[in-house]
Amino acid sequence: MRPCRILLTIGVVALVFCATAPAQVVFPTNGHAASNFIPFGSGSTTMHQVFDANLFASRIGGQPIARITEIAHSPGVTGTFNLGPVDVNLGYTNLTPGNLGLPSGGGNPSGPLDRFFSDPNLTVTITRSGSEEWGELILSGLFDYDPSLGNLLVEVILPNANNTALHISRAAGNAESTRAYDTSRFGSNAGNTTATRMQFTFTGVPEPSTLLLVGLAGLLLRRR
Numbered sequence: 001m002r003p004c005r006i007l008l009t010i011g012v013v014a015l016v017f018c019a020t021a022p023a024q025v026v027f028p029t030n031g032h033a034a035s036n037f038i039p040f041g042s043g044s045t046t047m048h049q050v051f052d053a054n055l056f057a058s059r060i061g062g063q064p065i066a067r068i069t070e071i072a073h074s075p076g077v078t079g080t081f082n083l084g085p086v087d088v089n090l091g092y093t094n095l096t097p098g099n100l101g102l103p104s105g106g107g108n109p110s111g112p113l114d115r116f117f118s119d120p121n122l123t124v125t126i127t128r129s130g131s132e133e134w135g136e137l138i139l140s141g142l143f144d145y146d147p148s149l150g151n152l153l154v155e156v157i158l159p160n161a162n163n164t165a166l167h168i169s170r171a172a173g174n175a176e177s178t179r180a181y182d183t184s185r186f187g188s189n190a191g192n193t194t195a196t197r198m199q200f201t202f203t204g205v206p207e208p209s210t211l212l213l214v215g216l217a218g219l220l221l222r223r224r
Contacts, residue, residue: 032131060204
């Protein structure tokens with residue numbers, strides 16, 4: 001009974017105890033089909049990709065939130081690549097994979113995005129390559145994703161389309177995940193049959209309101 005009392009009394013311990021083990025999963029789950037590159041070709045500087053919420057909901061151990069801390073890409077060639085400024089934003093969208101249908105400049109139908117990663121001059125040196133080498137290009141941040149609020153939208157922006165291209169693994173788009181890319185944010189160039197493969201590192205965590213209630217209950221028990 002003593003471990004439970006510690007759990008209820010200290011809210012931070014509740015978070016650590018209740019969180020699931022970190023998961024590293026590649027979405028979409030279908031395998032490597034071809035190589036693409038960043039920047040995204042044809043003068044494109046922005047890529048946004050929709051991931052079905054069920055991909056995360058089924059892997060967070062019954063917790064309501066997937067705390068995403070890393071997104072990795074699998075590079076296809078070795079060498080040093082200067083991609084320049086890179087921003088990665090995460091958020092929610094009511095668009096569905098396989099039918100993005102984004103009007104040019106139409107914005108995100110579900111609201112604003114949150115900054116996940118930013119580097120004013122990203123230079124990466126790839127020493128290994130291959131469709132399953134995920135330790136070579138990791139972008140770190142923090143985003144608490146609640147699958148019940150909508151599908152996940154990942155946006156990658158490289159302002160200069162002329163930067164050195166970095167080849168990354170691509171899958172065939174499907175109902176799990178598809179992408180679009182254009183020279184402007186949320187452009188209409190939807191590649192509904194293609195998807196960039198990404199490895200997500202995340203844990204399942206309780207909602208902050210749940211932790212607060214647990215902490216208050218612990219304080220009451222301790223006072224009694």
